[in-house]
Amino acid sequence: MIAALTALIVLQGHNALSADEAKAGWKLLFDGKTTAGWTNFKSDKIRPGWVVKDGALVSADPNNAGDIVSADKYDWFELTLDYNLTKGGNSGVMFRVTDDGEATWHSGPEVQIYDHWASPGVQISGYLYELYDSPKDASKPAGEWNHMRILISPKKCMTEINGVKYYEFVLGSDDFKARVAKSKFAEFPNFGKLATGRIAIQGDHGVVSFRDIKIRLIKE
Numbered sequence: 001m002i003a004a005l006t007a008l009i010v011l012q013g014h015n016a017l018s019a020d021e022a023k024a025g026w027k028l029l030f031d032g033k034t035t036a037g038w039t040n041f042k043s044d045k046i047r048p049g050w051v052v053k054d055g056a057l058v059s060a061d062p063n064n065a066g067d068i069v070s071a072d073k074y075d076w077f078e079l080t081l082d083y084n085l086t087k088g089g090n091s092g093v094m095f096r097v098t099d100d101g102e103a104t105w106h107s108g109p110e111v112q113i114y115d116h117w118a119s120p121g122v123q124i125s126g127y128l129y130e131l132y133d134s135p136k137d138a139s140k141p142a143g144e145w146n147h148m149r150i151l152i153s154p155k156k157c158m159t160e161i162n163g164v165k166y167y168e169f170v171l172g173s174d175d176f177k178a179r180v181a182k183s184k185f186a187e188f189p190n191f192g193k194l195a196t197g198r199i200a201i202q203g204d205h206g207v208v209s210f211r212d213i214k215i216r217l218i219k220e
Contacts, residue, residue, distance in 0.1 A: 014055050014082075014211050021214070029070060029199065029213040030057050038068045041097075041104050041200065049203065056084070056209040057201075059091065065203035067104045069097055075196040076218040079150045082211045085115045087142045089206035092129065095152055096197030098190055104200040105129075107190040111150055111159050113208060115142045126161040130183040131176070134166035145211075153218045 015032025029037055032055045035046045049065030051058050059065040074095070083091070094108030101107050110129040116139075123129055125139040125146070138161045140146050149160040158168045169176055171192065185191040201210065 015213075017214070024216060026214050026216045029215055030210065032056075032211065035068075037071050038201075039071070041067045041069050042099060053209075056211045057213070058209045059201075059203040059207055062204050062206055067094075067200050067202050067204065069104065069198040069200045071198075073196045073198050074152075074215065074217065076153050076220060078216045078218060079152075079199065079214070080148065081213040082145045082147050083113055084145045084209040085113065085142045086207040087115060089113075089115045089142060089208045090202075091205060091208040092202040093148070093150065094200040094202070095150070096192070096194045097200040098194055098197050101188065101190060104202070105185075106188040107192075107194060108197060108200055109185075109192050110202070111148065113148075113202075115206075126159050126166045128159065128167070128169070130185065131179045132159075132167040132169055136164055136166055138162045138164035138166075151218075154220050 015028065015030060017026055017028060033052060035050055035052060035057065039046050046068060047064050047066055049059060049061035049063065050068060051060045053060070091113040092110040093113065094104050094110045097104045097108035109131065112123045112127045112129050113125050114123065116124040124137055127133045140162065147162050151158050152171065155170065156168055157171050159166050176192065180186055180192055
């Protein structure tokens with residue numbers, strides 16, 4: 001009975017804002033019950049491959065999920081979320097995604113989420129795909145929840161996994177532009193250049209669960 005009550009309390013603590021978070025300007029992007037606020041890329045609906053299960057937003061059927069995007073657009077922000085991978089799972093979180101282009105990743109840089117192994121050339125969880133990596137690997141294995149923090153601000157951008165900072169960069173800096181020019185994204189004119197855009201979550205590479213998706217706007 002005590003164990004069941006404890007589990008209920010823990011569950012109720014997810015997908016909710018504390019009084020301090022609300023006061024600081026945080027907003028939920030996932031209510032823990034519905035897919036409200038998300039649609040598939042270039043659509044006003046969400047495919048049935050995305051489901052809400054046990055308080056998590058899950059790409060349960062990658063063959064019928066696809067990338068989803070937030071209803072609102074954001075410029076400077078702090079985004080936090082928890083993710084849980086199945087074995088071999090693969091996803092990613094993109095930012096400043098435009099409605100134009102043939103795919104979300106044609107405009108939005110992607111923070112990788114991957115049930116990876118440490119090997120040269122592997123884009124592990126937390127990397128800004130093909131652009132910024134790190135010698136650190138703080139991710140937990142498939143089946144365990146990981147916490148991701150993404151900061152996109154005018155003077156500093158960075159990613160943390162489970163409280164460990166992986167890298168810093170400045171969006172639009174000479175260094176950022178040089179890295180894009182050497183990547184596969186160089187052919188897409190809007191990649192990483194938009195002043196605002198949607199948050200996107202990749203949904204066609206494996207079963208991945210998300211919860212506690214929160215965002216806070218940052219003023220210039």
